[in-house]
Amino acid sequence: MSKNMNLTLKVWRQKNADTKGKFVTYQAGHVSPDMSFLEMLDVVNEDLTKKGDDPIHFDHDCREGICGACSLHINGRPHGPKHGITTCQLHMRSFNDNDTVVIEPWRAEAFPVIRDLAVDRGAFDRIQAAGGFVSVNTGGVPDANAIAIPKVIADEAFNSATCIGCGACVAACKNASAMLFVSAKVSQLALLPQGQPERYHRVQAMVAQMDAEGFGSCTNTGACEAECPKEISITNIARMNRDYFTAKLIKQEEA
Amino acid sequence: MSNFAKTFSSSLGKKLVMALTGLFLCTFLIVHLVGNLQLFKDDAGQAFNAYAYFMTHFTPIKVVSYLLYASIIIHAIYALIISLGNKKARPIGYAVQAGNQNSPWTSRNMGILGTILLVFIVVHMGDFWWKYHNADLPYAKYEISLDNPNDIQVSELPYDANRLVHSEITDLQAGKRIVVSKDLYKIVNNAFQTWWYVLLYVIAMSALSFHLIHGFRSAFQTIGWNNSRYLPLVRFIGVWVFGVLVPLAFAAMPLYFFFK
Ligand code: HEM
Numbered sequence: 388m389s390k391n392m393n394l395t396l397k398v399w400r401q402k403n404a405d406t407k408g409k410f411v412t413y414q415a416g417h418v419s420p421d422m423s424f425l426e427m428l429d430v431v432n433e434d435l436t437k438k439g440d441d442p443i444h445f446d447h448d449c450r451e452g453i454c455g456a457c458s459l460h461i462n463g464r465p466h467g468p469k470h471g472i473t474t475c476q477l478h479m480r481s482f483n484d485n486d487t488v489v490i491e492p493w494r495a496e497a498f499p500v501i502r503d504l505a506v507d508r509g510a511f512d513r514i515q516a517a518g519g520f521v522s523v524n525t526g527g528v529p530d531a532n533a534i535a536i537p538k539v540i541a542d543e544a545f546n547s548a549t550c551i552g553c554g555a556c557v558a559a560c561k562n563a564s565a566m567l568f569v570s571a572k573v574s575q576l577a578l579l580p581q582g583q584p585e586r587y588h589r590v591q592a593m594v595a596q597m598d599a600e601g602f603g604s605c606t607n608t609g610a611c612e613a614e615c616p617k618e619i620s621i622t623n624i625a626r627m628n629r630d631y632f633t634a635k636l637i638k639q640e641e642a
Numbered sequence: 643m644s645n646f647a648k649t650f651s652s653s654l655g656k657k658l659v660m661a662l663t664g665l666f667l668c669t670f671l672i673v674h675l676v677g678n679l680q681l682f683k684d685d686a687g688q689a690f691n692a693y694a695y696f697m698t699h700f701t702p703i704k705v706v707s708y709l710l711y712a713s714i715i716i717h718a719i720y721a722l723i724i725s726l727g728n729k730k731a732r733p734i735g736y737a738v739q740a741g742n743q744n745s746p747w748t749s750r751n752m753g754i755l756g757t758i759l760l761v762f763i764v765v766h767m768g769d770f771w772w773k774y775h776n777a778d779l780p781y782a783k784y785e786i787s788l789d790n791p792n793d794i795q796v797s798e799l800p801y802d803a804n805r806l807v808h809s810e811i812t813d814l815q816a817g818k819r820i821v822v823s824k825d826l827y828k829i830v831n832n833a834f835q836t837w838w839y840v841l842l843y844v845i846a847m848s849a850l851s852f853h854l855i856h857g858f859r860s861a862f863q864t865i866g867w868n869n870s871r872y873l874p875l876v877r878f879i880g881v882w883v884f885g886v887l888v889p890l891a892f893a894a895m896p897l898y899f900f901f902k
């Protein structure tokens with residue numbers, strides 16, 4: 388078994404959305420390299436609670452990389468130094484003894500801090516609600532595979548659908564742009580036959596909501612794709628752009 | 643708001659404007675480069691001065707040039723609007739941000755690179771475009787042998803407000819063609835004798851290189867062109883034609899005059 392580590396944590400502490408926050412330094416001793424990053428914070432929080440201090444607030448739920456709740460901007464990168472994982476999948480073996488670890492919340496106007504490291508990602512829900520669905524009339528259950536879909540298209544739609552709404556794309560983008568998230572949600576339906584009836588309405592409604600939430604615009608830096616735990620491709624962004632301009636400039640559908 | 647106005651006030655619409663004006667500027671660069679290759683001709687500037695006259699007096703080209711000025715202005719204004727909007731989208735920045743680990747430097751510095759280009763464009767147009775149109779430039783008189791077009795006698799004529807910008811007559815008896823034109827070539831030649839002016843051009847062309855290494859392919863992504871078969875071609879053109887060949891060829895011009 389490898390040796391335990393001592394780390395210096397610089398953690399953003401902020402009471403609520405209306406107060407100013409600041410960095411507070413903590414020493415995390417006896418950190419096992421086998422702990423996940425969130426478990427490391429759990430231990431720090433246990434100590435804080437014992438001392439009567441307020442524990443550090445951070446979001447988490449599944450702790451297996453599928454819910455998207457855990458956030459954390461760690462040493463300058465969303466979900467820390469590793470590629471293609473969430474913070475709950477990050478292990479302390481990715482750090483060295485005596486490292487200083489800077490932990491910040493996602494930073495975006497559209498993601499206000501609720502407390503400490505937890506931010507309100509409700510903007511994503513409102514974008515989804517604006518059009519990220521298909522309308523299905525009730526009736527008899529259709530046969531499975533009644534509609535033929537080419538394998539490559541099904542795969543592509545599935546890849547887009549793996550987005551877990553974590554917001555790392557927004558956090559990583561220098562413009563706090565939500566284009567990767569929105570384009571994944573647009574694409575997963577635009578690629579499939581079931582998504583066609585609302586295709587051009589959907590893209591307009593979701594982009595309008597994205598703009599209304601105050602996200603930045605896309606400079607095509609590719610930072611989102613590089614930091615996305617589900618490795619969603621920026622091809623989705625080009626597809627969404629194409630659908631949006633087609634809808635606005637060529638098609639007749641109203642927004 | 644009409645659908646059209648709504649489109650161009652959306653974040654995607656503003657990016658479309660950037661992309662289309664940017665690509666238009668890219669096509670202009672090719673034309674400008676090919677034309678300016680006349681500078682390398684060993685003819686005391688005869689071809690270059692004739693080309694300068696053609697570009698400023700041929701109506702279809704004049705129309706396109708106004709489109710071009712508009713594109714530069716619109717591109718710069720939208721760059722500013724988009725950049726301000728992007729700043730607003732993240733009012734509190736990160737204490738630590740490792741952008742170099744997830745994105746190329748060029749893509750994160752389009753605004754700075756573009757600002758260098760804007761300063762350059764203003765200086766460049768002031769020194770050549772404005773002078774050609776408004777200043778009292780001297781004239782060059784070329785006497786070109788009809789038998790051997792490479793035999794050119796050149797002499798300088800002083801500025802004269804009544805003289806045509808460009809005139810040509812063929813004197814069959816003397817066996818030569820006589821061309822008189824405003825001598826922009828001389829202005830170019832003189833400008834590039836100063837080392838810091840040459841340096842300014844070289845720096846601006848590096849900025850152009852970095853701006854277009856990201857900008858060219860970025861524009862295709864913005865307009866929604868992501869066809870996987872042709873994307874490698876777009877990337878190749880962006881890097882090698884607009885990122886390397888075009889800036890190098892432009893930078894060679896001041897260097898050529900400086901070291902000539
Ligand atoms: C010869 C001159 C120029 C050419 C050929 C050019 C070309 C381009 C191209 C093709 C793009 C990509 C558009 C996209 O991503 O969709 C771009 C983006 C950009 N340009 Fe230029 N440009 C020029 C001058 C300028 C100037 C003068 C400025 C600033 C004053 C500027 C600022 C920008 C900025 C900030 C972007 C990034 C916009 C974004 O994606 O957020 N450019 N340019």
Ligand code: SF4
Binds near residue numbers: 551557
């Ligand atoms: S696109 Fe990737 S980074 Fe963005 S919300 Fe979805 S899973 Fe997270």
Ligand code: FES
Binds near residue numbers: 446448451475
């Ligand atoms: S806690 Fe669910 S993805 Fe990390």
